[in-house]
Amino acid sequence: MADWVNLFAGVTQIVIAIAVIFELAILRRGIPRVAVLLVAFFVVDGLVAINRPDSLLGSSAILDAVLTVIDMAVLLGLLVYVRRLVRGALQTVDEAKLRAHEYERARRDYARLLRHRIANPLMTIGGAARTLRAKRGDEAKREQLLDSIIEASKSLERISLEPQANSAEETSLEPAPKVEELSENRR
Secondary structure, eight states, X not given: OHHHHHHHHHHHHHHHHHHHHHHHHHTOSOOOHHHHHHHHHHHHHHHHHHHOOTTGGGOOHHHHHHHHHHHHHHHHHHHHHHHHHHHHHHHHHHHHHHHHHHHHHHXXXXXXXXXXXXXXXXXXXXXXXXXXXXXXXOHHHHHHHHHHHHHHHHHHHHOOSSOXXXXXXXXXXXXXXXXXXXXXXXX
């Protein structure tokens, strides 16, 4: 009977060792040397268990079977640990993708906000100055262009590092990422 227990335990150890390798392969970051050594140890130990004679080092077949079951339990514990490690790594990758997506959205919104708050007044100033330099239009038109330059420059002076939303377009923009809120919503 101990021969069947050894056979079952040895085959189970080998199957679990192969499962550990597959779990580590999911990470796609290579398999650590220590894991390869542990898996190789358990595969060899499983093969030894399958081929173990009843009188190995003078011990009984029951003791050999018990030792093989203990080896199998250790390997099973390793499998549980590796699965937890893989799940944690995959969750970290998912959170990193979420953060990258949210930061990209925030970057786009911030660029749109800058274009709206800074580029528009600069374009007004530049266009009015070019028109004035060309000496086009009557005195009323020139006065209107000067007023546009003054108003645009005041607009630029009011801008701070944390601009306040003034228009409906700006209100919809969120120049700061909201990663914590997204992470909490996923759980």
